[in-house]
Amino acid sequence: QQQVKQSPQSLIVQKGGISIINCAYENTAFDYFPWYQQFPGKGPALLIAIRPDVSEKKEGRFTISFNKSAKQFSLHIMDSQPGDSATYFCAASTETSGSRLTFGEGTQLTVNP
Amino acid sequence: KAGVTQTPRYLIKTRGQQVTLSCSPISGHRSVSWYQQTPGQGLQFLFEYFSETQRNKGNFPGRFSGRQFSNSRSEMNVSTLELGDSALYLCASSWRGGLTDTQYFGPGTRLTVL
Numbered sequence: 001q002q003q004v005k006q007s008p009q010s011l012i013v014q015k016g017g018i019s020i021i022n023c024a025y026e027n028t029a030f031d032y033f034p035w036y037q038q039f040p041g042k043g044p045a046l047l048i049a050i051r052p053d054v055s056e057k058k059e060g061r062f063t064i065s066f067n068k069s070a071k072q073f074s075l076h077i078m079d080s081q082p083g084d085s086a087t088y089f090c091a092a093s094t095e096t097s098g099s100r101l102t103f104g105e106g107t108q109l110t111v112n113p
Numbered sequence: 114k115a116g117v118t119q120t121p122r123y124l125i126k127t128r129g130q131q132v133t134l135s136c137s138p139i140s141g142h143r144s145v146s147w148y149q150q151t152p153g154q155g156l157q158f159l160f161e162y163f164s165e166t167q168r169n170k171g172n173f174p175g176r177f178s179g180r181q182f183s184n185s186r187s188e189m190n191v192s193t194l195e196l197g198d199s200a201l202y203l204c205a206s207s208w209r210g211g212l213t214d215t216q217y218f219g220p221g222t223r224l225t226v227l
Contacts (some may be wrong), residue, residue, distance in 0.1 A: 011200070031212060043117070043205070043221055089155075093212060099144075099210035101148075106155055106156075
């Protein structure tokens with residue numbers, strides 16, 4: 001019940017295309033849903049996050065879509081660039097667990113020039 | 114502002130040994146969390162410390178322990194190392210460890226157990 005399922009495991013898109021990564025969860029107590037980006041040799045870095053009281057959040061080329069009834073959320077990267085090539089992780093946490101993040105399995109994104 | 118620093122960056126140990134990893138959080142941050150990252154299990158939460166107290170603990174055996182000092186620096190210790198403990202150990206700091214507090218990750222310590 002604590003898991004967060006992420007797909008796809010890997011994704012290849014062309015420069016300028018749209019990258020879409022999906023996550024699903026079971027625990028309805030999850031109350032915060034961040035996305036992290038990790039480059040090789042680096043720790044994950046927060047990209048964008050959403051609370052379940054909104055259905056969409058956009059920051060630049062990055063958008064989170066959230067479907068509370070389906071218990072799913074997704075990351076959309078518009079106009080994907082080669083510099084976006086990285087591993088992306090969705091995560092979730094509850095009010096009571098605070099900083100304890102439950103991560104998805106990760107998606108290796110490759111953007112071809 | 115300096116980021117989260119972790120030392121050492123790389124470690125090679127043998128089975129049965131113990132190891133101590135160190136994490137210096139961003140100045141002013143009082144919450145430090147530790148995660149284990151492996152190709153098979155992904156990112157898994159180990160524990161969180163806030164004001165020198167363990168506030169949260171993941172599902173790891175008692176061989177994994179940690180502590181936090183008064184300056185918020187944290188250490189984690191793994192005793193009686195097993196081959197399966199080979200992983201990237203990540204430390205993350207945040208202001209209070211609150212739900213929406215941004216967690217800033219360090220570059221990690223790569224532990225190899227032979």
